[in-house]
Amino acid sequence: MRWMIPLALIACTPAVGQETSAAAVADEHSMAETLTLETAPFRQEIKRLCNFVTECVENEPCTETEFTPEITGIGGGLSADDLVVQAEMVTDAETVELLGVTSGKSLSLSGGTFAARHMITITENGATRYTVHYADGPFVISYLGTCN
Structure with missing residues (x-):
């Protein structure tokens, strides 16, 4: 999972121009090899x-x-605007590893196993939707509420 974070951080970098020099490509390639959540210029719990x-x-x-x-x-990224997030959700029944992004106070995460895929979306004001999609069946459980 560790290699996904550097790739996702680079993917969140805005495109500045149409043309890219060889030096810029080399710098971006070098950054992709070293940039992780631990080394990101901006980090947030x-x-x-x-x-x-x-x-x-x-x-x-x-x-x-x-x-x-x-x-x-x-969460980590090149600026405070948009961050790549690695998290876990702890419930009474299980702990689920999740990956996603945050933008401002909004947060979108997904993860789990093939047998149970989890997705959670939290809006700026805390309104939240959480779904679990089970492969066996298949069937889905949805939850409505808030996260602060």
Whole structure:
């Protein structure tokens, strides 16, 4: 997973011009080999406490729930605007490794295994949607709530 972070950091770098010199390409290649979350010019600790109050299982009616996972990790990038994030979500049942991006206070992460793919999206104001897609079935569980 460690090689994905340098590639993602370079992918988040905005294009400055149409033409690229050989020196610029060499510099970018060198940066891709050394830039990681640990060496990124800008780093930020990620911590969100979530409170989901609605659970929807596949095509059944949604029900009330009390699901409170915690997301912790680190974000890194070339500036504070957009960061690549490596995090984990801890629940009573499991711990899931997640990768994604943050822009301002918004956060989008995904991860898990082939058997259970997880995706969580947190908006600027904390409104959050979390889904788990299970290969066996297949079926999906969705959660509605907030993360702060």
